[in-house]
Amino acid sequence: MAFKSGFISIIGRPNVGKSTLVNRIIGEKISIISPRPQTTRNRIQAVYTDERGQIIFVDTPGIHKAKNKLDHYMADQVSKSLDGMDLILVLLDGSTHFGRGDDFIFEQLKEIKTHVLVLLNKVDLLKKNELPERLKEYEEKSGKEILPVSAVSGENIDKLLEIIFSHLPEGPQYYPEDMLTDQIERFIIAEFIREKIFYLTREEIPYGTAVLVEEMKERKNGSVYIRADIYVEKKSHKGIIIGKNGSMLKEIGKRAREDIERLLQADVFLDLWIKVLKDWREKEDLVRRMGYKDE
């Protein structure tokens, strides 16, 4: 059988489970996940390879109304992710009813000529007898045929891969078969730290946080020293991230270190620093400085 390959962008509203789906298919944590919307900020490529071929998934930020320069960067990442794709996956949240946000997504797709595959995610949250009706609701309102899936339970993921391969052209193996992402280690490490902040802090704080890994070096005993800077938008946010007697920072560090050690397969010493960069999300140059730019 001929080897197939291609690029597939995953788009949808914030929080529908795009990153969870990518991680599920790849079998590793490449893209960070949180119960809050707008977790993903960049296009993140994840590579899936088996005997049928190779799929390069492009995880994207959730589509939402832009309020600041960072949001504009995120929206730009979504539109760039639609260029030159072999297939576009539109992910919907089946645990809620079809809404205006969904209409907006299908509105945007009207201009696009690439083949679109629509998925209804989170169907594990529905009772068995609720699914047919929910699926019908989404199919009628979108006018598309939809495959119900669950990125958490794995329902229909094999079927999804089959359908994807049936749409892909014959093509080369773009990446080595053991390569899971083209993101550099420092970026993934910074993302792991940012993810913990999404879980542990509230309101504007996770949204106003950026993380940069400034130093990484292997020590003689094989362990890895990592220094990362956590940037916040306001002085008062710095105190919250540090927490009472440093308890919050300690918890962020502990949880992030566990993920990083799994990634690097080494003991890690994580040195976290907090810096205030006033209202950085509002300023183009600061958004770029935080790494939100294309080369």
Ligand SMILES: Nc1nc2c(ncn2[C@@H]2O[C@H](COP(=O)(O)OP(=O)(O)OP(=O)(O)O)[C@@H](O)[C@H]2O)c(=O)[nH]1
């Ligand atoms: N029950 C259930 N929860 C899911 C499923 N997929 C994702 N979730 C949860 O939904 C939340 C959002 O998941 P993400 O993968 O971060 O969603 P996203 O679409 O990447 O979100 P943004 O990056 O913010 O646009 C997390 O709490 C996930 O655990 C699913 O199939 N079933």
Ligand SMILES: [Mg+2]
């Ligand atoms: Mg995401």
